[in-house]
Amino acid sequence: MHEGRKINVAVLGATGTVGQRFIALLSEHPFFVLRALGASQRSAGKPYARAVTWKQTKYMPAMVREMIVQECKPELFVGCEIVFSGLDADVAGPIEEAFRQAEFAVFSNAKNHRRDPNVPLIVPLVNASHFTMIHQQRALHNPPLQKGFIVTNANCSTTGVVIPLAALEKAFGPLESCMITTMQAISGAGYPGVPSMDIFDNIVPYIGGEEEKMEWETLKILGGIADGEDGRKLFDMHARQPLRVSAQCNRVPVIEGHTECVSVRFAQRPPPSPQQVREALQAYTSDAWTMSCPSAPRHTIFVHEEADRPQPRLDRDYQSGAGVNVGRVRQCPVLDIKFVVLANNVAIGAATSSIVNAELAVCKGII
């Protein structure tokens, strides 16, 4: 554990949608101390308050207003142990690698390293056990790293759905198939994001690359870690019981909170009843909560009984958006069970996940 130790941290992509969330959360953190901010050359050299278009309902923390934004070069972040990355995916790959190479612990929201066979893709309320891959990641580096590593969190829609899926697999054994239809908030596209002329009075039935990410990431997260032939560990992609996932992704005129309609089929026959599923979801607890990570939600999954919940406007800020909401659990006449998930895309779908991942790394003695 941190044992009273304070750990200096930085945020890359600090001016963006996710970066602002990081700042709001880290300004109140019990043992991470925000010391530095990075963004593009457009913002570098300016006091943060002048570089950013602050779009949070919470006021900008006083501690960052006069902080000078830096270019994202490791030598400008000396003194920080952890960097949280909310970088644009167009630039995140090489910048995050440079920080790892310079022995920083990097917690990334970007998609660039999620498919790397040595980088764990961790949804902290699901697969904290994948931190074991860090040893291999450091050792395979040339020269081997002492402290540096990259951990990514998942796509925001993937995050929302894998949490209840993990709870179901824990209670009832492997799932066989899963169909998901998302209704994703516009904040998922960053700022200024989707033009208002496209999204007002409308639904856009396409988000580039999103369906493929959901279908692939779900398997890496819910799968285990196996021994490879050459003695290396590898992510088994749910190979012991193949899981088929189909996702359809839509952009809807909601500011924050991704809603997902999910149907599942269990391997176990007969499948559990809707009431058994409700109880299993409600009872699910994460390692992050058990290990006392301060940003982990007490209720990993809140199960709504009302017929018309969850709703983004009403439910996205429950537990500061750190858990997920599930409702409308019922029988599915095609697969076995269907339900609705609501996850806050910028909290548990992004910044909160990275911060809980970093807390887990501290609790596990990796940092």
Ligand SMILES: NC(=O)C1=CN([C@@H]2O[C@H](COP(=O)(O)OP(=O)(O)OC[C@H]3O[C@@H](n4cnc5c(N)ncnc54)[C@H](OP(=O)(O)O)[C@@H]3O)[C@@H](O)[C@H]2O)C=CC1
């Ligand atoms: N929004 C969401 O719900 C989620 C987003 N993500 C991922 O998180 C990341 C950030 O997303 P989001 O906050 O929405 O994006 P934004 O577009 O809002 O912010 C992007 C950030 O990247 C910085 N940046 C852009 N170009 C460069 C560069 N050349 N060098 C250094 N910094 C640069 C920007 O700085 P500047 O202001 O100076 O241009 C800004 O701080 C993305 O990879 C995204 O895919 C993941 C899950 C959910």
Ligand SMILES: N[C@@H](CC(=O)OP(=O)(O)O)C(=O)O
């Ligand atoms: N594409 C997601 C947000 C995002 O940036 O995802 P990713 O980190 O997987 O690129 C959305 O639009 O809601």
